Amino acid sequence: MRSMIYPVGIQSFEEIRKGDYCYVDKTAQIYQLVKTGKYYFLSRPRRFGKSLLISTLEAYFQGKKELFHGLAMEALEKEWTTYPVLHLDLNAQKYDTPEALIHVLEENLQYWESLYGASESEIGVARRFNGVIRRAAEKTGKNVVVLVDEYDKPMLQAIGNEALLTEYRNTLKAFYGALKSMDAYLRFALLTGVTKFSKISVFSDLNNLEDISLQQAYNNLCGITEQELLENFEEGIRVLGQHNEMAYEETCKSLRQWYDGYHFSGHAGGLYNPFSLLNALKSREFGSYWFETGTPTFLVELLLRSHYDLHRLTEELATADSLSGIDTMETNPVPILYQSGYLTIKGYDKRFRTYTLGFPNREVEEGFIKFLLPFYSATSKADSAFEIVNFVHEVENGKIDAFMRRLQSFFSDTPYELVRDLELHYQNVLFIVFKLLGFYTQAEYHTSEGRIDLVVKTDKYIYVMEFKLNGTAEEALKQINDKHYALPFATDTRKLYKLGVNFSLVTRGIEKWLVES
Template identity: 45%
Template sequence: MKNRKYPLGIQTFENIIKGQYVYVDKTALAYELANENKYCFLSRPRRFGKSLLVTTLQAYFEGRKELFGGLAMEKLETEWNEHPVIHLDISKGKFYDLTSLHATLNSMLVEYETKYSVNVIYEKAYNVRLQNIIEAAYAQTGKEVVVLIDEYDAPMHDSMKDKDLQRQIRDIMRNFISPLKGEEKYLRFVFLTGISKFSQLSIFSELNNITNISMQDKYSAICGVSENELLSLFKDDIRDLAENNDMTYDEALAELKHHYDGYHFSGNGEDIYNPYSLFCTLDSNDFGDYWFSTGTPTFLIELLQEKHLDMLDLDDIIATADRFDTPTENITDPVPVLYQSGYLTIKGYNRKSKIFKLGFPNSEVKQGFSNSLFRYYAPDNMGDKDALYAAYYNCLVEHDDMDAFISHLQTFYKKFPYTLVNNNERHYQAVLYTCLLMVGADVRAEVPTADGRIDMVVYTKTSIYILELKYEQSADVAMEQINKKDYAAAFAGDGRKIYKVGINFSADRRNIESWTTSL
């Protein structure tokens, strides 16, 4: 049995080290970041360890060698010079009005004005006050100053629904960080983190000398847990997880990968697990949807509806590099913010064409996002969703009974919100795909074979279901296509039972009209 403490909700390097919590050593990358750059920006989704990285850098620049015992940094650094550090955590506030923003910025600045005996004059602009703090810190210590700004974009995200408020907040934040460029001679290192880069044409226009390391291969694993780190550091934890879930080690590892792996933050970067979900799972010995506990922002769901995008559209997106850096303060394209927020990740990259392929990283995100869609469109029908969830496990997972499950699907479709129903085969495929994801099925759409593409494939531990969907035709026509193109041959070596399922949708019924199944 393992006896390790996981840093759930603990984001400070000092507290993790002193509290003897699990720490995945990122100090070699932190050392490289701090000594090869001067102005840097890193974008990562929430709960990926940005704040931990910031406090690691803070401890390093404060010369706190005692915290780095046994870590890579201990051997890499030989001088341990102490620098004055200005650490501003913008996420401390909630920014639904200007009063909140002013209160948060004032509170942070007063702390450092007091520390360096700078006269507090609230009437002065924030840029002047930050400039005075930097110059006072340099003058009093004789050392170059380090400025760390964590979650700089929190005010812009909180005000996303109010464009006028967001514009005012953006102008205030742009003014706030403006001294960082002009004060270069007093600065040793400047580091900003956030979820999104609010375009070089807006807030970053005042700091156009910053290096965006977010999609650089060498820093791809600076936050999160890499595949190598999981296998080398957590073997005993995975064995304990397996034992508590009646699994083998390999089964537990595969389940972790299926649920929480799959993030890629650069074209050829490392394979990353969501650290928050991973630690929650190892701590509780339960595979849950931890990262999604706070839900999906409503404005994203509304934007997807406005752009007529569904779950199928989001699982296979082609994008060029410039699409990642569009101005997210005036969102017309949901793809960049979906990527930056962690709902989509890089699934493939062509170095010659510089074209990225984006998709959902793992089943936790797929299922959570489909749940968010349904919760938004049909908030009063969550009981129906739960009934379908129970039917899926009872009929398919435990008894391999697709006929019984489809009858439950028919009942669910009758209650499905009409706002999601358009009369065409593609849309019914998207709805079925969303439903299957929502109940936790391992489902893949548009699966390529030697003789075409299968509409959908559902995998359970014991069976594989090949689904061909038709609209205003017949289930027999769908089955004929499965047999004619011999889709089952693609899974002949798998070892699981292979079921063929033909489904026909009816425009009049807005539902499954008929189906047929065979081995």
């Protein structure tokens, strides 16, 4: 029996089919898409299968019937008409100057004009695009298909540079305007991207685009369902389990914890991240494959600038309207966190049309929290992994003074811009540190006005901790005893420590701690 070939990093439908790579059949949904509408927009996180979807549509509209042998589309489609396809991929380019975007658009236009002709009277990329669409339809006798992969890549790279962002917006707004003005010559159009720049932006004129990003019918158009995983990758799951000395069910459970959990509709089932899943099956190792391909620092800078309370990451609320755009991201970073894949839908309140958001899985939660630490503490990026490992070891070995000194060091040199909101900063740092601790131990913490209480359980120890803000360590310890926080662990055989900790706004750090065993 030949081993499964995983298409890691391959986004060409034709290459996957001709190379006999494994392919999860999405063609029934693609057929529904092309037969029930004309203009679409789909938002999904990076490396979630958008490029493969575009490539599959391109092969379909080019009438390449042989590539669909054995797939649902083979039985569904009867005509296999060939259309002129204009495929624009804005993904693989660095956009740092106004000319960078123009060069990419012109390069594509020149190729299309070589096929369908050009006109000297058409000045500028927008007018040339209009002309190409009209001539392609007239020359072939078939209306045109426009497929745009990562339509928003230039604007995402320009975030933080308002002048460049405005330049890109204006260029693309005029360019994509062809999708409305050339309606008579178009058969189908799909724009994919991570975000939706709406209102006064690219989408303000494109009100004919149907946004299917939150539609239940297309929740799993990209991504892999639990059923698809079990039907297509049983052999790969067994091999992964054998390599890690895990039973089949245990392997499935770990895959679920690491890579499942994405929801793009309030009532739809969970989805696995295809990039991470395929990498894990191919390498036979569990790892943070998606996360390690690059987390933009601008996301964390947004969290800092908007003075975001990190505790909300685990129980955030958002409206359907807010999730569809990112135009208020300077004051509300939640939509861009959702669209980028760091948060996902956990529940839906139909009455108020609000979504509950949270981390999709362990890969994203652990990776993102680790990524946050250097931005919120005095720890450098190079040292943060080392600091976390030592902190966990000290907690596990009962070295209270050592781990408290390390915790104290996380608060030293608080960035000046955070001084004016020290209470939030102090709670955010504790959230990061004890969230990280919770990946390796059992950590439960509760917050209320001006204080945090925390319980950490390891194999040998239980720590009951109370943090005061501008109080005293004595008051914190007294509260543990007065409110009987340790009572639930009275019969536990592990050694129990009570820690009262005071955080001072004057010294901007942990001032004192007291221990009682």
